[in-house]
Amino acid sequence: MKTMNALFCKAGRQVGQWSLTLGAALATQSALAVNSLPGGPGVNQLDLHTPVTGIAVDQRWLHYFMLLICTVIFLGVFGVMFYSIFKHRKSKGAKAANFHESTTVEIVWTIVPFVIVILMALPATKVVVAMKDTSAADLTIKATGMQWKWGYDYLKGEGEGIGFISTLDATQREESDSGKPKPADDYLLKVDNPLVVPVDKKIRIITTASDVIHAFMVPSFGIKQDAIPGFVRDTWFRAEKVGDYYGQCAELCGKEHAYMPIHVKVMAAADYSQWVAGKNKEMAALADDPAKVWALPDMLARGEKVYAANCAACHQASGKGGGPIKPLDGAAVVLDADHAKQIQVLLNGQNNGAMPAWKQLSDTELAAVITYTKNNWSNKTGQLVQPAEVVAARK
Amino acid sequence: MSAVIDHPGHGHGHDHAHDDHAHGAPHGWRRWLYATNHKDIGTMYLLFSFTMLMVGGVLALLIRAELFQPGLQFMNPQFFNQLTTMHGLIMVFGAIMPAFVGFANWMIPMQIGAADMAFARMNNLSFWLLIPAALMLVGSFFMPGGAPAAGWTLYAPLTLQMGPSMDAGIFAMHIMGASSIMGSINIIVTVLNMRAPGMTLMKMPLFCWTWLITAYLLIAVMPVLAGAITMTLTDRHFGTHFFNPAGGGDPVMYQHIFWFFGHPEVYIMILPAFGIVSAIIPAFARKRLFGYTSMVYATASIAILSFIVWAHHMFTTGMPVTGQLFFMYATMLIAVPTGVKVFNWIATMWRGSMTFETPMLFAVGFLFVFTMGGFTGLILAMAPIDIQLQDTYYVVAHFHYVLVAGSLFAMFAGVYYWGPKWTGTMYVESRGKIHFWGSLIAFNITFFPMHFLGLAGMPRRYADYPMQFADFNMVASVGALWFGLMQVYFFLFVVVPMMRGKGQPAPQQPWDGAEGLEWEVPSPAPFHTFEQPPKLNAAATKVIG
Numbered sequence: 001m002k003t004m005n006a007l008f009c010k011a012g013r014q015v016g017q018w019s020l021t022l023g024a025a026l027a028t029q030s031a032l033a034v035n036s037l038p039g040g041p042g043v044n045q046l047d048l049h050t051p052v053t054g055i056a057v058d059q060r061w062l063h064y065f066m067l068l069i070c071t072v073i074f075l076g077v078f079g080v081m082f083y084s085i086f087k088h089r090k091s092k093g094a095k096a097a098n099f100h101e102s103t104t105v106e107i108v109w110t111i112v113p114f115v116i117v118i119l120m121a122l123p124a125t126k127v128v129v130a131m132k133d134t135s136a137a138d139l140t141i142k143a144t145g146m147q148w149k150w151g152y153d154y155l156k157g158e159g160e161g162i163g164f165i166s167t168l169d170a171t172q173r174e175e176s177d178s179g180k181p182k183p184a185d186d187y188l189l190k191v192d193n194p195l196v197v198p199v200d201k202k203i204r205i206i207t208t209a210s211d212v213i214h215a216f217m218v219p220s221f222g223i224k225q226d227a228i229p230g231f232v233r234d235t236w237f238r239a240e241k242v243g244d245y246y247g248q249c250a251e252l253c254g255k256e257h258a259y260m261p262i263h264v265k266v267m268a269a270a271d272y273s274q275w276v277a278g279k280n281k282e283m284a285a286l287a288d289d290p291a292k293v294w295a296l297p298d299m300l301a302r303g304e305k306v307y308a309a310n311c312a313a314c315h316q317a318s319g320k321g322g323g324p325i326k327p328l329d330g331a332a333v334v335l336d337a338d339h340a341k342q343i344q345v346l347l348n349g350q351n352n353g354a355m356p357a358w359k360q361l362s363d364t365e366l367a368a369v370i371t372y373t374k375n376n377w378s379n380k381t382g383q384l385v386q387p388a389e390v391v392a393a394r395k
Numbered sequence: 396m397s398a399v400i401d402h403p404g405h406g407h408g409h410d411h412a413h414d415d416h417a418h419g420a421p422h423g424w425r426r427w428l429y430a431t432n433h434k435d436i437g438t439m440y441l442l443f444s445f446t447m448l449m450v451g452g453v454l455a456l457l458i459r460a461e462l463f464q465p466g467l468q469f470m471n472p473q474f475f476n477q478l479t480t481m482h483g484l485i486m487v488f489g490a491i492m493p494a495f496v497g498f499a500n501w502m503i504p505m506q507i508g509a510a511d512m513a514f515a516r517m518n519n520l521s522f523w524l525l526i527p528a529a530l531m532l533v534g535s536f537f538m539p540g541g542a543p544a545a546g547w548t549l550y551a552p553l554t555l556q557m558g559p560s561m562d563a564g565i566f567a568m569h570i571m572g573a574s575s576i577m578g579s580i581n582i583i584v585t586v587l588n589m590r591a592p593g594m595t596l597m598k599m600p601l602f603c604w605t606w607l608i609t610a611y612l613l614i615a616v617m618p619v620l621a622g623a624i625t626m627t628l629t630d631r632h633f634g635t636h637f638f639n640p641a642g643g644g645d646p647v648m649y650q651h652i653f654w655f656f657g658h659p660e661v662y663i664m665i666l667p668a669f670g671i672v673s674a675i676i677p678a679f680a681r682k683r684l685f686g687y688t689s690m691v692y693a694t695a696s697i698a699i700l701s702f703i704v705w706a707h708h709m710f711t712t713g714m715p716v717t718g719q720l721f722f723m724y725a726t727m728l729i730a731v732p733t734g735v736k737v738f739n740w741i742a743t744m745w746r747g748s749m750t751f752e753t754p755m756l757f758a759v760g761f762l763f764v765f766t767m768g769g770f771t772g773l774i775l776a777m778a779p780i781d782i783q784l785q786d787t788y789y790v791v792a793h794f795h796y797v798l799v800a801g802s803l804f805a806m807f808a809g810v811y812y813w814g815p816k817w818t819g820t821m822y823v824e825s826r827g828k829i830h831f832w833g834s835l836i837a838f839n840i841t842f843f844p845m846h847f848l849g850l851a852g853m854p855r856r857y858a859d860y861p862m863q864f865a866d867f868n869m870v871a872s873v874g875a876l877w878f879g880l881m882q883v884y885f886f887l888f889v890v891v892p893m894m895r896g897k898g899q900p901a902p903q904q905p906w907d908g909a910e911g912l913e914w915e916v917p918s919p920a921p922f923h924t925f926e927q928p929p930k931l932n933a934a935a936t937k938v939i940g
Contacts, residue, residue: 045851100683127779230640233713
């Protein structure tokens with residue numbers, strides 16, 4: 001026993017010294033050579049992100065408010081408990097008292113916490129109502145969660161019509177796999193195409209998903225909204241400071257859940273307008289000419305890409321579908337020599353939207369993917385659908 | 396005969412006449428496979444749940460090993476998701492819930508002066524169903540595609556993408572649910588019908604009350620879980636579209652159904668803990684539990700309120716303002732009866748004459764750390780704050796504080812408190828203290844930093860993370876390892892010696908302040924106790940005549 005005690009004392013001292021060193025180190029810098037990311041996580045951050053929207057300021061205030069009240073109650077209650085632990089011990093000669101109930105006391109310590117809880121609920125109610133008011137937005141953007149990236153479509157307001165996909169930087173993904181990623185302040189937060197928005201404007205974000213539930217989160221803005229397949233939800237923010245802000249997907253969505261970050265670039269109004277103009281030019285340049293006549297191999301190559309990005313999620317890479325989803329491999333409408341039938345399905349959907357409409361894809365993309373399905377897997381029709389046929393069908 | 400594995404030469408002077416009943420005392424493998432004795436079944440439940448605690452613990456250590464540093468060192472993210480899912484399912488359904496049923500089986504009949512549970516054979520089935528269920532659940536790791544990887548909450552439509560292990564998991568949960576429902580029926584009928592004369596409902600130990608209420612919760616909500624997972628199964632294989640939006644279904648409906656089960660489920664996992672602590676604190680304060688009536692009402696209020704708060708797990712799904720407000724208010728309301736209980740425990744301690752043997756250490760430790768978890772729960776109840784913290788490590792911190800420092804610590808307290816009665820052997824007090832302090836400190840090292848990670852925005856269920864989160868993750872991983880080792884220590888140096896009879900023989904009443912009919916029978920408790928209903932004193936705490 002004595003040796004055990006001596007061993008404990010020595011070990012205890014060592015643990016104590018080690019803990020102090022660790023604590024000091026943690027408080028000042030990371031063991032890794034990274035710095036805090038402005039608009040993103042800070043090294044050993046203890047608090048919520050620095051808020052850049054009014055809502056985030058309110059949330060942070062509410063949190064301090066709750067923390068303060070809870071700490072006061074905690075100190076009060078456990079002060080009493082520890083006092084009792086000290087004073088009312090048998091070893092100190094304390095004799096047990098006899099009381100074991102008091103209706104008055106029970107009523108008091110039911111009513112008082114009840115009142116405290118009501119007082120806490122009042123400021124919270126205001127913020128809930130404010131967070132839900134997505135009306136009168138200056139700019140509306142749809143954020144679509146996909147396995148495993150975000151798609152942004154500018155629906156209304158300056159920049160309308162712009163759309164692109166935002167994916168985690170491929171190098172960073174590889175570094176993760178390597179097990180020894182190079183220290184980087186924006187590790188797992190860097191994307192190829194950030195979401196760009198103007199400062200001081202009310203931005204309404206509509207969220208949806210194409211496969212499973214994801215969640216769009218930007219802590220600096222104080223927003224988090226589930227992106228649910230088949231449904232649209234919305235949230236809003238008004239960023240009050242120019243800068244880069246980061247978030248991550250916040251609902252388990254499969255294998256790469258940790259690898260679909262969100263990067264929002266908030267720009268001054270003039271810079272934003274410039275960005276919009278640049279983007280529009282870019283999209284115009286890339287747009288396909290629907291009058292072009294394509295050769296089969298080129299169509300197939302293009303169609304494969306369109307299929308992977310849009311159709312494979314449901315119809316599977318094998319074309320076999322599954323459950324309620326119809327197979328394309330061997331399907332009558334696909335094999336049919338009358339192209340119009342399959343074009344109709346793609347333009348208008350089928351089965352009450354169980355197969356959604358894809359009229360938002362370009363004529364070239366639709367023609368390409370139809371051609372691809374007609375000539376892939378066991379389908380070997382040799383048919384070729386031109387964009388012009390899709391143009392005609394839209395009329 | 397008692398539940399001790401092996402105790403050669405320990406003559407406790409217990410009544411051997413009980414062993415010679417007309418059909419002969421059971422022994423060998425038949426004693427356990429065909430067990431109908433509540434003590435034997437209780438022992439099996441406890442050993443089963445400890446085994447599952449170790450399995451779930453290993454999964455946790457694998458998770459923490461991967462999260463020790465940024466980057467994927469040991470596994471691919473799909474396997475990581477399997478680990479987080481199975482850690483949750485195994486701990487909830489394999490460790491915590493069966494352990495409390497083990498306590499119920501051992502203690503309820505003795506505490507109410509009954510010879511056994513009402514339905515002794517159904518009791519056997521309730522236990523043995525768990526074995527194939529657990530084998531299927533753990534075995535799912537070895538099925539094609541690995542274990543389910545959709546989180547223990549199994550949200551649709553992600554579950555529709557999982558491999559065959561998802562179906563095995565669903566089947567296992569159905570079986571465990573059936574086991575729980577049968578066990579609850581047993582407990583309710585036993586408590587309502589088999590109390591000894593003179594033991595009115597308002598005189599029975601609070602542990603029996605908390606289990607009575609928990610049993611009603613279980614019967615009410617386990618079928619709801621069964622509904623949710625069955626709908627998932629039919630969506631996966633039988634062409635239904637309950638949760639599949641491609642067919643017109645609603646993924647959020649899954650969440651409603653799941654959490655209607657899920658929220659009462661977490662109260663199912665804590666109410667028996669409240670009961671255990673309500674037995675221990677009065678014993679070691681040498682003072683009656685303060686406010687018994689109030690404690691009963693508070694427990695019942697918590698149970699009833701637990702049915703109307705489920706959507707606080709869904710604040711980010713996009714419900715209308717009225718919904719957010721209602722669920723926020725209702726959730727904050729549960730803090731009131733919970734607070735009442737905490738105050739009553741402290742009032743029990745106040746002006747008592749306390750000693751701090753290990754059961755009391757764990758009970759007081761529970762009070763302190765569980766309340767911290769309660770405060771973070773109240774903070775999460777505030778919808779605007781929850782928008783920031785939902786699906787982050789803050790939530791992980793919160794529920795580990797209430798489930799580990801809450802439920803698990805209360806169970807440890809119960810093992811130290813009642814272990815001498817079960818086994819007839821005292822544990823070594825200094826080892827109990829090592830277990831307590833080691834577990835308490837390691838637990839806080841592991842989970843306290845997670846509050847900061849959550850506030851800083853680190854999401855849950857992430858196999859890799861931005862590097863600014865690295866230090867706190869490293870600290871948490873070290874703490875987790877230490878915590879795991881303390882439980883191995885507990886098993887090898889506390890549980891095993893008690894079961895093998897290696898220690899001081901336990902007196903009939905090792906704790907001088909303890910009250911209750913379980914202390915009216917020898918230690919170890921004989922195979923059969925209270926075969927005839929005992930005659931009780933006015934307070935129903937002692938056998939007279």
